[in-house]
Amino acid sequence: MRILRLAGRRLAASIPTLALILIGVFLLLQFAPGDTVDAMMAQMGGGDAATAKQLREFYGLDLSIPAQLGNYLWRLIRLDLGFSSIYGKPVASVILERLPPTILLMTASLSFAFFFGIVFGVIAARGVNRWPDTLISILGLIFYATPSFWFGLMAIVVFSIYLQWLPAGGFENIGLVQSGIWRTLDIARHLVLPTLTLGLIFLAIYLRIMRASMLEVLNLDYVRTARAKGLDETRIVIRHVLRNALLPMVTLIGLQAGTMLGGSVVVESVFSLPGLGRLAYESVVQRDLNTLLGIVFVSALLVIIVNFAVDLVYARLDPRIAAEG
């Protein structure tokens, strides 16, 4: 019950933010020259003025900007995201189709980065300034400095072209109709390279944060007490240090869930995945306002949900936070 109340309060607090974001994006896109009909003409390779006029009426672009914004917000209150001009169907269903690959990719790479970030961070902290630490830190720096599109392309060259182990792109094998576990395995195979590409940069950040946080906690008084009690080092790290060192990592996950949604435009393009990032890019280029605002709306919701979950995890890791909240 307390959780529900907390959730309700959070949601209410984020509504003004959400409204501001949506109005901001709407106005920002008005500054971009051209509308969706211009973009469509560009795609068709030309057309006459009468056609353009018909199309503008068809898409409701003959109204004034405040009227368009008003219409949009009024529809949103009734939970109607509107009609997508590039897809010719309701925005909600367009987004729903694209959501699973994005969430799958995001969850997979976040988990990958989080898990290996912890492992490598702990190893580095325990061997601080010795060779494991140096090696891990250098690798981390390389991953962090590599642009993800380059990393993705190189992964394709190595694993798809030379070794031919993994598919070069796409979400699933379309030549075969598969179901059940085989389809799941096939999708997993297609997601290995994108997950690694997207996850490695975040891995670099996580392992550095984890290392720093471990080093800090290892020097605290209660760790010295634990050592004085005669506990062995592994037990100290797992029972006493890890839990406290995890707090900054959890904070970071909350922050990065949002970044991941945007950051996947590049990875989705390189691996031809039908995700939200590419949809957002396409709707900007095509000036499809409804779709773009719909994506902003859904992404904002996702970020709010993730941050709420993060707060709950906080309370579990550190009971003091829950007591104060």
Next chain:
Amino acid sequence: MDFTRLAINRRTALMTSAAIAASVINPLRAFAQETPRKGGVFNVHYGAEQRQLNPSIQASTGVYIISGKIQENLVDLDADGKPVGVLAESWEASPDGKTVTFKLRKGVTWHDGKPFTSADVAFTAMNMWKKILNYGSTLQLFLTAVDTPDAHTAVFRYERPMPLNLLLRALPDLGYISARHVYESGEIRQNPANLAPVGTGPFKFVKYERGQYVMADRNPDYWRPNAPYLDRIVWRVITDRAAAAAQMEAGELHYSPFSGLTISDMARLSKDKRFVVSTKGNEGNARTNTLEFNFRRKELSDVRVRRAVAHAINVPFFIDNFLGDFAKLGTGPIPSTSTDFYPGANTPQYPYDKAKAAALLDEAGYKAGSGGTRFSLRLLPAPWGEDISLWSTFIQQSLSEVGITVEIVRNDGGGFLKQVYDEHAFDLATGWHQYRNDPAVSTTVWYRSGQPKGAPWTNQWGWQDPRVDQTIDDAATEVDPAKRKALYANFVKEVNTELPVWMPIEQIFVTVISAKARNHSNTPRWGSSSWHDLWLSA
């Protein structure tokens, strides 16, 4: 005139790599030895998804590459670039040019089993070509009715004479037929068949997963005997060009059409025996790079300044160093691939001559001020291809050498069209002019005055010349082919003299295709054609 010979001559003369020349000839040789094999899945690179797939209401290669296999046109072009019947078997024009009669093919059925008749042709022409289809609405402006005396005869009636050779050269692109029974009720633009096309073609639409792929399977009831060979075609949506090249190499794609890869990847793959890289099969999709002048700028309204700008740019140097073998020096709005209308290079040309450029600018009264600068201009490049981006930087650097400072303003597609063709917020603009087999289809609109504001790729320069307007109008309704050709030669001479738009580079799209494909690139618009004879060797 043979397009094949033209492409190969130029190629062998220029190519440093013998492998490419061999690969152009290779499929022909292979064809002579092998018997066609049935079966196989052909995977095609699909770079830019369109909003809909019906070629009767949208004329663009992004639609033809898919629906050209599913829906069919009245006529197409054969290997020599001559019109050949598809859904029409024969045609005839009345002497006054106001009536064109098409005899239609019998025994053709739509994919849903209903028969194809003249009613489909009449419906498509009056409701789609004349009202919705881009370029079609201009071409069919004077179409008053399509009579259907019987199920296999369609009589097109025009208010003004329609040159038969114009109609036949435009119809391969602007003559796709849609089924009346599918479209007759409801708003055409919102018909679900626009994303699930129903046609008479060799392949039947199966599925479209937005953002992923389109799939079509063999039509077992196709009217051509023993066709098609392929079991299935899959168009894969890949927006990243480098990723598409990687998928070609991984064997997941067979074909990347219309210069879909980067210039460097095309050059690299051309040295790989697994691929054929060539401009062959794209002669019907020629384009020229443009330099568009805004006459609202006082300096640019002086013809001496426009000529000086042209003289200041070393086009052959640019082509050799940046575009390589896939482009050549252009001579005006009608490219040399247009054998019926190309007037030759004997029209006013502007070879590189920096001293002459400077002299012309001095003469026009724009002497170099302090620091050598005469005046500055804003250049808007279109975002369609990397060649345009390179070309705009080259223009900037060339003009700075004669004292004209150029600021490059980059936009995306919608922004570019809005700023140039609607708001006229440019001094110089550069992009592509697409030539569609006859100058009246999409070329003369670049020069004819009176274009409505906001119509992309039309004369929005603030320039008007009554003589040019007259020539364009006369040629559009002239039914004698020889007189039409002469009128267009005259037109090129006039616009090359006045230079409201300069078109100094000619390009043909480049095809990258697996060496296993047979019977490919055998017509001038092969990428758009039906692929009924395409097959894959083992």
